[in-house]
Amino acid sequence: MALFSGMDKFGLKDIKGDEVFGDQEKKKAADAETAAAKKAAGELDYLIDRTYSCPVCDQEFKSRTVKSRSIKLVGTDEDLRPKYQQLDSLKYDVVVCPHCGYAALARTFKNIYDSQKKLVRETISRDFHYTEPPAVYSYDDAIERYQIAFANAMAIKQVDSEKAYLCLRMGWTIRGKMETLDPSSPTYEADRKQCIEDENEALKLAMDGFIAARTREQPPFAGMDQSTLDYLISVLSVRFGRTDVASKLISSLISNMTTNPRIKERARDLKDRIVAGQK
Numbered sequence: 001m002a003l004f005s006g007m008d009k010f011g012l013k014d015i016k017g018d019e020v021f022g023d024q025e026k027k028k029a030a031d032a033e034t035a036a037a038k039k040a041a042g043e044l045d046y047l048i049d050r051t052y053s054c055p056v057c058d059q060e061f062k063s064r065t066v067k068s069r070s071i072k073l074v075g076t077d078e079d080l081r082p083k084y085q086q087l088d089s090l091k092y093d094v095v096v097c098p099h100c101g102y103a104a105l106a107r108t109f110k111n112i113y114d115s116q117k118k119l120v121r122e123t124i125s126r127d128f129h130y131t132e133p134p135a136v137y138s139y140d141d142a143i144e145r146y147q148i149a150f151a152n153a154m155a156i157k158q159v160d161s162e163k164a165y166l167c168l169r170m171g172w173t174i175r176g177k178m179e180t181l182d183p184s185s186p187t188y189e190a191d192r193k194q195c196i197e198d199e200n201e202a203l204k205l206a207m208d209g210f211i212a213a214r215t216r217e218q219p220p221f222a223g224m225d226q227s228t229l230d231y232l233i234s235v236l237s238v239r240f241g242r243t244d245v246a247s248k249l250i251s252s253l254i255s256n257m258t259t260n261p262r263i264k265e266r267a268r269d270l271k272d273r274i275v276a277g278q279k
């Protein structure tokens with residue numbers, strides 16, 4: 001699969017799908033670069049370098065983090081992807097130790113057993129090399145960080161829910177990249193097509209992983225309650241044509257007294273969309 005190819009530049013092996021569950025133009029380009037540089041300078045105001053102590057190699061390093069109190073949520077996509085006014089915080093979710101290659105979402109970075117540390121040292125650290133990107137991460141920088149985190153999740157045999165959650169956030173990050181592609185670029189159509197393919201690949205993995213987690217794990221699932229997980233499986237199932245799976249989960253979400261009201265309302269909207277699609 002293309003999503004996790006080209007990992008050799010970090011000294012990591014590519015990940016295969018079955019392992020988972022698993023002149024005018026120049027001026028235009030210069031203008032676009034200036035605009036991008038201005039936007040990046042603005043983004044920098046909302047970032048801070050946080051010091052981490054790596055639980056695998058015990059070395060300290062700095063990782064760029066969003067000052068979460070200074071950014072404003074302006075909405076969420078149907079699949080709960082958060083969107084902020086000032087920047088795309090998804091780009092800064094993954095923490096990578098530049099010394100040993102251990103990487104995970106900031107939320108789970110400290111949560112690693114001794115037996116798993118050994119697996120990181122044996123499978124990730126040996127050939128790992130990585131240079132922290134300059135101040136503001138591009139989408140490609142961010143996507144690479146998700147690839148490294150996913151390689152770690154595979155190496156330490158992370159639970160399905162956490163692997164699926166990484167794929168979900170990676171898919172959302174690819175969507176962010178697609179939304180910021182420059183339509184005047186000569187490679188726009190090809191880049192857009194690639195983004196759509198990659199996002200679908202990531203979200204399909206997320207769906208499969210969440211379905212597996214639902215039968216094998218207990219809540220919370222990667223920090224999410226049962227109704228949020230069921231809603232996510234439903235949205236992703238509709239996306240990939242599995243309306244049978246979605247309809248069953250949505251009915252139970254809507255009728256269940258314990259479903260949180262926010263999710264219940266979204267489940268009703270999704271049900272309306274399925275019904276409209278069947279007509």
Ligand SMILES: [Zn+2]
Pocket residue numbers: 054055056057058059097098099100101102
């Ligand atoms: Zn380390």
